[in-house]
Amino acid sequence: MLAQQRQAAILDRVRAAGGVRVSELASEYGVSDMTIRRDLESLADRGLLAKVHGGATTVSPGSAHEPGFAAKSVRQRAEKSAMAMRAAAMVSPGDAIALSAGTTTAELAQRLVDVPELTVVTNSIPVADVFYRAGRPDQAVILTGGTRTPSDALVGPVAVAAIGALHLDMLFLGVHGMSERAGYTTPNLMEADVNKALVKAAERLIVLADHTKWGTVGISSIVPLERAHVLITDDGLDEEARALLSETVPELVMVSGQ
Known part of the structure; x- marks a missing residue:
């Protein structure tokens, strides 16, 4: 396959799946990782995709875009x-x-499969799959049901209703973006409803958001920044954001991204 043909095929893959990994492409096309990286650089230089660590994604548009x-x-x-x-x-x-x-x-789910007698509620198909594959008889896994989104979340009235009667110790919330004005946000209106129901059901809210989420605003707010009991982020966060979040969130936890 010529480089031009391979790059066209790679671009089709990115547009269809939303993202690709270098290792997977190298194996599929029988070339080196370096060759794939050059292909991705060529496509990125033409504005056709965005290079990220370990692969590439589609070029991200606005606040309603859901990768x-x-x-x-x-x-x-x-x-x-x-x-x-x-x-x-x-x-x-x-x-x-x-x-x-x-x-x-x-x-996170990968790191919780060995915790005894855990009850896990989720609206995420991949999260539930991690626990189902582990198959621990002492763990209870509750998948909410609902309509599937591009990010493999289950949303809608069925999901909200399933959560409504629950009382949970903690919610670990992943977000699309966070900002001083909008708080924690998502690009999916129906997913915001599910996340709000999860927040209401939990005694404590722990938000996990890497530094690239700062300043990103999805179309729908979930809760204000101060509503999180703990925000876990990484040390790539700039100093101004650190100062603001330290004053706003009860507990700000910084981890090393290296």
């Missing part, structure tokens, strides 16, 4: 891993917790 789960999974992978590790340390055996949809919460 797919695959697209988000290749972004800030080191930061998400560090945040998930810190969040997992907050969970104890026997807790009843909720994990919202998102790639960071899916990363």
Whole structure:
């Protein structure tokens, strides 16, 4: 396959899935990682996609754009891993917790499969799948049901109703963006309703948001910044944002993204 043909095929993949990984493309096309990176650089230089660590995603438009789960999974992978590790340390055996949809919460799920007697409520298909695959008989996993979004979240009245009667110890909330004006936001109106229901059901709210989420505003607000009991982010956050969040959020936890 010529480079031009391969790049056209890669672009089709990115547009269809929302994101791709270098390792997967190298294996599929039988070329080196370096060759794929050059292909991605060429496409990025022409404004056809956005390069991220470990892969590429579609060029992101406005506040109502919702990337797919695959697209988000290749972004800030080191930061998400560090945040998930810190969040997992907050969970104890026997807790009843909720994990919202998102790639960071899916990363957190991987670190919770060995916690005994855990009850997990989620509207995320990938999060539920992590626990179902682990198959621990002492863990209870409740998937809300609902209508599926591009990010593999379940939303709508069925999901909201499933959450309404629950009482949970903690909610680990992944967000699309956060800002002083809009608080924590999502690009999906129906997902915002589900997230609000999860917030209402939980005693404590822990938000996981890497530094790239600061200043990003989705179309729908979930809760104000100060509503989170704990905000876990990474040290890529700029000094001005750190100062503001330190004064606004009861507990700001910074992890290293390296």
